[in-house]
Amino acid sequence: MVNVLFVCLGNICRSPMAEAVLRHKVAQQQLSGQITVDSAGTGDWHIGKLPHEGTRRILDLHGISYLDMMARLVSGDDFDKFQYIVCMDQSNGVNVRKLPGGDKRELMYFMDLLPEEELREVPDPYFTGNFEQVYDLINAGCDVLLDRIRSEKLQQA
Template identity: 80%
Template structure:
């Protein structure tokens, strides 16, 4: 099983959106028995809450489920479980590295999946309100990530 974890600040906007989008793509490709997707945050303000209403609205618009998703914190156990830990911005990466076990973990940054994009970090729609822009980035990046996982992990198995 390949395990993917998306990380943002509060785990209510960007990372749950990425979790839902990648889960949807994994399901469409009938790979749910081979790829598991989760999300977490580095801040504790929203623990136990569902995704932000803006995230839910954009996912609804695209017919993507976020059922049973609740915000949680990144934990030390995540560094053992997940092969892919993907941070939405540098600040999230810095915060993950402060968690015991995270200092030596290999982190990926979401926008590295889209090297042609001008942005180098996924904007936080909690502050910008631009959920559509974030969805477009996440949708494109998840396509790249899924192909990379299939090529690197699943074809080797």
């Protein structure tokens, strides 16, 4: 089983959008028994809340479920559970590294999946309001990540 964790600040915009999009792609490719996807935040303001209404709106528009998704904090325990920890920006990567064991863990940055893009961090639509732009980046990046998982992990199993 390959486990993927997306991390952003409050776990209500970017990381749950990425979780929902990748789950959708995994299900479409009939890989649900081989890949699990989760998300978490580095800040505790929204713990237990649903994804942001802008995230829900864009996911609804694309027919992607966010059922049972609730904001949670990233923890040191996640280092044992997830092979891929994907941070939406550098600030969240710094905060993940501060967790016990975080300094020894390899992290990914989402925009590294899209080297052709000028942006190096996924913009936070909580502040920008541009959920469409974030969805487009996440949709493209999740395709690349899924291809990477298929080549790196699933073929080894």
